[in-house]
Amino acid sequence: MTTDILRFATAGSVDDGKSTLIGRLLYDSKSIFEDQYAAVERTSRSRGEEQANLALLTDGLRAEREQGITIDVAYRYFATPRRTFIIADTPGHIQYTRNMVTGASTADLAVVLVDARKGLQEQSRRHAFLATLLQVPHMVLAVNKMDLVDYSEERFEEIKAEFTAFAAKLDIPDLTFIPISALHGDNVVERSANMPWYEGPSLLHHLEHVHIASDRNLIDVRFPVQYVIRPHRANDPDLHDYRGYAGQVAGGVLKPGDEVVHLPSGLTTRIRRIATADGDVPEAFPPMSVTLLLEDDIDISRGDMICRPNNRPNVTQDLDAMVCWMAEGRSLTPRTKLLIKHTTRTAKVMVRDLLYRLDVNTLHRDESATSLSLNEIGRVALRVTQPLFVDDYQRNRLTGGFILIDEGTNATVGAGMVLRPE
The missing domain is CATH 2.40.30.10 (Translation factors)
Known part of the structure; x- marks a missing residue:
C-alpha cells in the first residue's frame, strides 16, 4: 500500500539523459508491461542501436522520436511499495522554458541532470534557477553518464563543487548530489558496484524517503470554493436543505467544529461536516478534494475563500x-x-x-x-x-x-x- 505521492520534475540540457533516466526508473522498478519493452526493443533495433533505448518509453511524440529530443512535458506514473510517483519530463531546449515552468510548478522535487563529460551547461543553471523561482523545495543534481568518465570520483567532485558555488546565489532548501548512469542503471534503482567511493543512496531510494509532508502548508487554512452543490431530489428529504461547498484544500487542516470565515463577506461560521466521494472524513488537508457543509446559511459562490478568522490571505x-x-x-x-x-x-x-x-x-x-x-x-x-x-x-x-x-x-x-x- 502506497503512503503518499511525490511529484518530481526532471530537467537539464538537451541529451543529458532525462528520458533515459525515467525509462530506467520505469523499467527497473517493473512499472512497464512486457509488450511495451518489446516495442522499445524493436524500435531501437530498427534505428541501429545495440540495446533497448529506454528513452523511448517517455518520448512518445513522433517528432520527439525522430529528433531524439523531448519537446513537451511528458507525465509518467509509477509506484513502489513505499510511494507513488508522478514524473514531469521537461524539455531541455531554451525555447521551451514555458514547458519547464509548467512541469515544475507542482513538483515537490526537481532532478537536474548534468552530463559528466560536459559539466554544468547554461541550461543546467537555467533550470536550477527556474526550480528555485517556482519554490520547488527539494533538488537532486544527478551527474549522469558516469560510465563515460570511468566512474571518476574526481570528476563528480568537480561538478559538485561547481554547482555548489552556483547554488550559493539561489535559495535551495534541500540539495542532494548523486552520481548515476541512466543507461546502465548505476545508482538509479540499486546502488552501483562501479562507484564504491559513493556512500549515499540510490536515486530511487532518495525519492522514496525524502520528506515532503512538511513542505505543504499545513498552517494557513485556505479553501477556494470551486462549486456549490445543491442537489434537488423531491423524494429525498435528507437532501432538501443540502448545501455543500466543493473544492481542493490549498492549505491548513480542516476539521468538523472548526470556526471559519468566508471571504469576501467576512461572515464567520463553523464546519458541520466534511464529505468526500467515499463518505465523511474527520479532517481534510492538502491536496484533498472535499465538500464542506457549514452550520450557517451564507451566500457563498465559486471563487470565494474559506479560511480561519485570525489567519486570512x-x-x-x-x-x-x-x-x-x-x-x-x-x-x-x-x-x-x-x-x-x-x-x-x-x-x-x-x-x-x-x-x-x-x-x-x-x-x-x-x-x-x-x-x-x-x-x-x-x-x-x-x-x-x-x-x-x-x-x-x-x-x-x-x-x-x-x-x-x-x-x-x-x-x-x-x-x-x-x-x-x-
Whole structure:
C-alpha cells in the first residue's frame, strides 16, 4: 500500500539523459508491461542501436522520436511499495522554458541532470534557477553518464563543487548530489558496484524517503470554493436543505467544529461536516478534494475563500508578481489587458507596469525592458477588476500562483507568482 505521492520534475540540457533516466526508473522498478519493452526493443533495433533505448518509453511524440529530443512535458506514473510517483519530463531546449515552468510548478522535487563529460551547461543553471523561482523545495543534481568518465570520483567532485558555488546565489532548501548512469542503471534503482567511493543512496531510494509532508502548508487554512452543490431530489428529504461547498484544500487542516470565515463577506461560521466521494472524513488537508457543509446559511459562490478568522490571505486588486510569458506572436507590455485565473476565481486584469525583465542565466535585472516575449520572465505590476485572496508564492504555491489568459482565444499566455512587497 502506497503512503503518499511525490511529484518530481526532471530537467537539464538537451541529451543529458532525462528520458533515459525515467525509462530506467520505469523499467527497473517493473512499472512497464512486457509488450511495451518489446516495442522499445524493436524500435531501437530498427534505428541501429545495440540495446533497448529506454528513452523511448517517455518520448512518445513522433517528432520527439525522430529528433531524439523531448519537446513537451511528458507525465509518467509509477509506484513502489513505499510511494507513488508522478514524473514531469521537461524539455531541455531554451525555447521551451514555458514547458519547464509548467512541469515544475507542482513538483515537490526537481532532478537536474548534468552530463559528466560536459559539466554544468547554461541550461543546467537555467533550470536550477527556474526550480528555485517556482519554490520547488527539494533538488537532486544527478551527474549522469558516469560510465563515460570511468566512474571518476574526481570528476563528480568537480561538478559538485561547481554547482555548489552556483547554488550559493539561489535559495535551495534541500540539495542532494548523486552520481548515476541512466543507461546502465548505476545508482538509479540499486546502488552501483562501479562507484564504491559513493556512500549515499540510490536515486530511487532518495525519492522514496525524502520528506515532503512538511513542505505543504499545513498552517494557513485556505479553501477556494470551486462549486456549490445543491442537489434537488423531491423524494429525498435528507437532501432538501443540502448545501455543500466543493473544492481542493490549498492549505491548513480542516476539521468538523472548526470556526471559519468566508471571504469576501467576512461572515464567520463553523464546519458541520466534511464529505468526500467515499463518505465523511474527520479532517481534510492538502491536496484533498472535499465538500464542506457549514452550520450557517451564507451566500457563498465559486471563487470565494474559506479560511480561519485570525489567519486570512491578503485581499487585494493590486499584484506584484513574477510572470513567465508563454504566448507566441505577441508580447506582454504595459496596458495589456487579459484575464487572470487565481485558484477558482477568474477576473479581468491589466498590466500596470513592467518593472524589469530577468535574465535567468545571469540573474541580471534589465530595468529598461519594455516588453516580455515568448519564454521571457519579468516582474510586473497588475491591476485586477475584483479582489483576489492571495498569499505570496513563497508561502503557498496554490494561493500565490496564477495564470494569464487571452480573452479572445481563451489561450493561456502567462504563468505568474505573487511576490512579497520589497
